[in-house]
Amino acid sequence: MSERNKLREKQIIIGMGVVGMSVAFIILIASWFYIAYLGEDSVLTRLNVLSNSLILPVILIVGLVINVGRKRFDASEAVRDGCNDDSIRIHQSILTNTTEQSLIFIMFLLFFTFKLDIGHLYMVYVYTLVFLLGRAVFILGYLIRPIYRATGFAMNISSAFMIICMMMFA
Numbered sequence: 001m002s003e004r005n006k007l008r009e010k011q012i013i014i015g016m017g018v019v020g021m022s023v024a025f026i027i028l029i030a031s032w033f034y035i036a037y038l039g040e041d042s043v044l045t046r047l048n049v050l051s052n053s054l055i056l057p058v059i060l061i062v063g064l065v066i067n068v069g070r071k072r073f074d075a076s077e078a079v080r081d082g083c084n085d086d087s088i089r090i091h092q093s094i095l096t097n098t099t100e101q102s103l104i105f106i107m108f109l110l111f112f113t114f115k116l117d118i119g120h121l122y123m124v125y126v127y128t129l130v131f132l133l134g135r136a137v138f139i140l141g142y143l144i145r146p147i148y149r150a151t152g153f154a155m156n157i158s159s160a161f162m163i164i165c166m167m168m169f170a
Contacts, residue, residue: 024162028127032120060132094143134159
């Protein structure tokens with residue numbers, strides 16, 4: 001790959017990362033100014049919001065596991081015995097990264113759920129939406145061309161950073 005192509009790919013990655021971070025920041029900051037009443041302030045209310053917000057991310061991980069299993073099952077014996085082809089490797093990389101990002105997401109979500117005041121508890125759902133949107137963009141980008149995963153990755157990392165900031169100042 002020539003220097004010019006490497007420079008162009010670097011510019012694409014940086015541009016996509018900036019777009020991803022910008023989208024996450026805009027959604028999270030704009031949502032912060034809305035106050036919603038989700039019921040009485042109790043541990044049960046907070047656990048209910050937390051468990052409801054984890055349904056779709058768990059379904060995403062289970063779906064990715066099934067997808068990798070299906071790819072391996074449909075592959076030839078040589079591939080199943082350890083000679084990975086690109087398709088399986090890409091889907092395994094997507095599953096691995098999504099599992100890692102989900103662990104970070106769930107830890108932040110747990111702390112965030114109990115740190116927020118009741119009027120901002122809906123932000124748990126907003127954070128979940130940004131996470132799922134970032135994962136979808138990451139997966140689609142990875143399947144099109146691996147360098148295009150930068151936008152989704154940036155959305156997840158920047159939203160996690162925003163959650164840290166919100167927890168520090170909330």
